[in-house]
Amino acid sequence: MCRPLLAARQTAAGLTVLLSLASLQVAAGQTPGPVKVATDRVGYQQVDGLSLTLDLYLPQDGKKNRPAVVWLHGGGFSGGKPSQFRPQSESLASNGVVCASVRYRLTGEAPFPACIEDAKAAVRFFRANAEKYGVDPDRIAVGGGSAGGHLAAMVGLTPGEFEGQGPNLQTSSRADLLILFNPALDLRELGKAAERRKRSGDRLPGAAALARWSPITHVSANVPPTLILHGDQDTTVPYRQAVAFRDALSAEGVKVELFTAEGKGHSWFNRPPDLQVTTRRVVQFLEHNGFWPTQNETSP
Numbered sequence: 001m002c003r004p005l006l007a008a009r010q011t012a013a014g015l016t017v018l019l020s021l022a023s024l025q026v027a028a029g030q031t032p033g034p035v036k037v038a039t040d041r042v043g044y045q046q047v048d049g050l051s052l053t054l055d056l057y058l059p060q061d062g063k064k065n066r067p068a069v070v071w072l073h074g075g076g077f078s079g080g081k082p083s084q085f086r087p088q089s090e091s092l093a094s095n096g097v098v099c100a101s102v103r104y105r106l107t108g109e110a111p112f113p114a115c116i117e118d119a120k121a122a123v124r125f126f127r128a129n130a131e132k133y134g135v136d137p138d139r140i141a142v143g144g145g146s147a148g149g150h151l152a153a154m155v156g157l158t159p160g161e162f163e164g165q166g167p168n169l170q171t172s173s174r175a176d177l178l179i180l181f182n183p184a185l186d187l188r189e190l191g192k193a194a195e196r197r198k199r200s201g202d203r204l205p206g207a208a209a210l211a212r213w214s215p216i217t218h219v220s221a222n223v224p225p226t227l228i229l230h231g232d233q234d235t236t237v238p239y240r241q242a243v244a245f246r247d248a249l250s251a252e253g254v255k256v257e258l259f260t261a262e263g264k265g266h267s268w269f270n271r272p273p274d275l276q277v278t279t280r281r282v283v284q285f286l287e288h289n290g291f292w293p294t295q296n297e298t299s300p
Contacts, residue, residue: 034060035093044102044125045118045166048110054100054122055082057093058133067291068098068135069179070123072144072151074267077115078107084145084270091279096293097286098135100126104151112205112213117164119151120173128168139291141177143282145269146237149183153215153245156224177289178226179282181269182234185241186216216241219248225255227285229278231264257285 041053059066069092071085082101089099104118123142130137144152154162156175163169184190187210211217226249230242242258249256259281261268269278286292 035090036060037090037093041103042100045121047118047164047166048105048114050105050109052103052105052118052121053082054102054126055086055089056133057089057099057101059093059096059098061096062134063096063293064131064134065136066096066098066134066293067139067141067286068100068126068130068133069141069143069286070126070175071099071101072104072119072142072148073101074144074146074148074181075106077112077147080106080147084148085143087270087275088279088282092283092286095283097291098133112209113162114164115147115151116154116158116162116213117166119155120163121166121168123155123173123175124166124168124171127173128171139176140174141179141286141291142175143179143181144183145181146266147184149180150185150187150215152178153180153183153185154213154218156226157215157218157220159222175224177224177286177291179285180226180228180242181278182230182237182266183215183228183242183245184237185214185245187211187214189241190237216245216248219245219252219254221252221254223249223252223254223256225285225289227257227259227282229259229261229269229281231261231266231268233263234266236266255289 036058041055043051043053045052071089073080073082073084082103085101089101093099102119102122105114123140126135127137127140142152142155152175155173156178159174163173188207228242228246230239232239246256246258261274264274268274283292
């Protein structure tokens with residue numbers, strides 16, 4: 001376990017100052033195609049007395065070798081629920097993409113980097129059970145928003161690190177694509193801002209730990225194709241982090257796109273009409289990278 005993180009609640013008191021997301025209000029609506037939603041959820045790991053689950057969104061036509069997206073919710077690492085990505089999951093599943101939305105340990109339940117380890121455990125579980133859920137194990141995208149965007153990026157940028165001691169350790173936790181909404185990419189910058197705004201007596205992780213937990217410090221030529229969607233008026237996670245991350249990936253020859261939402265703040269992407277706009281952009285990204293269902297998907 002990395003140090004100098006002292007306690008889960010101390011971390012939450014610091015980083016959550018800048019990373020918390022408001023509860024997302026999403027208009028309910030019918031999905032355009034047949035989708036099976038595993039409302040009872042599927043367990044992917046037992047750890048620290050907790051049963052960690054993921055919500056599955058499965059097309060009902062029984063085809064195999066489908067592309068998939070694993071979603072990681074936002075909430076400042078201390079809150080949020082997998083249902084935050086229900087709209088995107090239902091929309092993609094209705095068009096033949098298998099989706100999973102993950103519940104990971106929050107900072108009130110376990111200190112960093114437990115949430116990163118859980119994100120990787122969920123991807124390993126999904127890949128290990130690819131045949132069962134009709135998924136192509138070589139076409140698993142990982143996405144998320146804010147804190148979840150940070151976790152998705154860490155999955156994609158730190159192969160072989162932060163794997164934890166969970167199940168399926170012989171299965172790869174790699175991400176084949178990354179989809180990042182307003183992601184927290186440099187915790188060092190956010191930690192400094194939180195330090196200025198913290199309550200008296202709060203303690204934050206040291207600079208070395210924040211650097212190790214920051215995706216920007218793990219950039220290499222091996223990062224999978226990446227889509228970043230960020231509001232340029234975001235006061236929670238500054239837009240400049242997305243620009244710096246894009247430029248760093250580009251310098252390494254990584255295929256990366258930055259969708260700039262002009263005039264938008266932090267949780268813009270999950271509210272209509274922006275929800276529809278960003279979902280279409282995600283679909284385009286999946287299509288351009290061979291992650292959209294085609295005739296290659298086979299019947300059982």
